[in-house]
Amino acid sequence: MTSQAKGNKQVIEDIIRMEPVWEKNEGNTDTELHYYHITDSLNRKWSTIGTNVSDAIQVFEQGNDSVWTYIIQPAPFNSYLTTNDLINILNVGPDACDIRNALQIILNNVERRNAFLNRIVNVNAQDISILLYKMKNEYLKYDQLSDEDFIKMYADNPIEALSVYFLETVDVHNYWEWRAVGGTGEKAIQYKRDQPLFTFIQAIESAEDESQNYVSGY
Incomplete structure (x- = not known):
């Protein structure tokens, strides 16, 4: 499965057009590339590019590439973050029982839930599962219940x-x-x-x- 197929299925809360990617040239400015700043439902800010809003959203949905599409401001720490909050903002559907159960059991305190939001990049079922079980192994090795x-x-x-x-x-x-x-x-x-x-x-x-x-x- 390609990274584009996995993509970034995160909900967009806000999008703002910024400066052009390159200096303006004479000609048709309708196809001019601009930087766009996107705020997602995890309250992270991204930078991406596009010729218009729809194009920038499509580029964002293809996911992080560390060159044109990347996080410029991480999610702030949320002292009240619950598992249900995570399920909602990650848009985990009712059929994804394995992910729901893993979120509940592995991320069993607010510090772990915030750590997960700090480390996740592209939001899709595969990347969520990969990070969950990576963190599970880390906790079992280094932060086990006494x-x-x-x-x-x-x-x-x-x-x-x-x-x-x-x-x-x-x-x-x-x-x-x-x-x-x-x-x-x-x-x-x-x-x-x-x-x-x-x-x-x-x-x-x-x-x-x-x-x-x-x-x-x-």
Whole structure:
């Protein structure tokens, strides 16, 4: 898939024509290229070019190219930014369940939500997914929920605790699978210390292997 096919599907809030790209020449000025400043729904300001407003919008929708179309002012920090806000301003449709769930689980505090807006460039389903899972891996490696906080959460609500600890959706069915093979909060910590990027399914499989080896006498 080309970058143009992915494109920038961000909603435009404002567009202003700026100075010409090149010095004016005699002739037809209707086709003269101008810089345009665009404000998107993330409240970022972009610079792009076009012969008119429609042309500039088409260039913007093709996405960042770091030469003619690029962000000149990032989104300001929003202390009240919620997951629902993100879903709305990123225009994530109701059918995009995986992205909605990932936004909820991975970006589980206001700092992470603002960090995501600061790092996203082109807004489209593919780029949103790529950045979400890149940030997920970073958090699992370098900003994991502490063992102490995890154990406290696990005692109160193990399903929620496992979801936050693994940064993925853990449902009741997954949890009972985990319990059935001897899964505990301490065992989850053990696996995460060895393999920070372990998925919950991998943790269940490892616990199952341990359980079978114990029964077999190994």
